[in-house]
Amino acid sequence: MASPEETPNPIQKRLNEAIERVGISQRNLGVRCGIDPSVASSRVNHYCTGRHVPNFSVLARMAVVLKVPVAYFYTPDDDMARLLVSYYLLPARARKELARTSERLLGRNDS
DSSP, X not given: OOOTTTSOOSHHHHHHHHHHHHTOOXXXXXXXXXXXXXXXXXXXXXXXXXXXXXXXXXXXXXXXXXXXXXXXXXXXXXXXXXXHHHHHHSOHHHHHHHHHHHHHHTTOOOO
């Protein structure tokens, strides 16, 4: 496993994946996140190409629009990213069930 210093920033990859999954334009994403419409397309494009990295508050707004948890943008692990999105989209009751199942799989029965 690569060290944190050797791991590329996953935000660019995750942002592009989420945009594709939702089927939204970069401009529309930017506008819906509160970015001035005159620069929304280019600003989001800079995030998607890795030229700039959005700050946490921008990512948090993007997460809402893209229907992903903010943590999704920060994981370099593809399986973890899929799990985070799945968990986020589940209703509260199913989330609790999934957490209990995970604990049982780990051999922890304190839930």
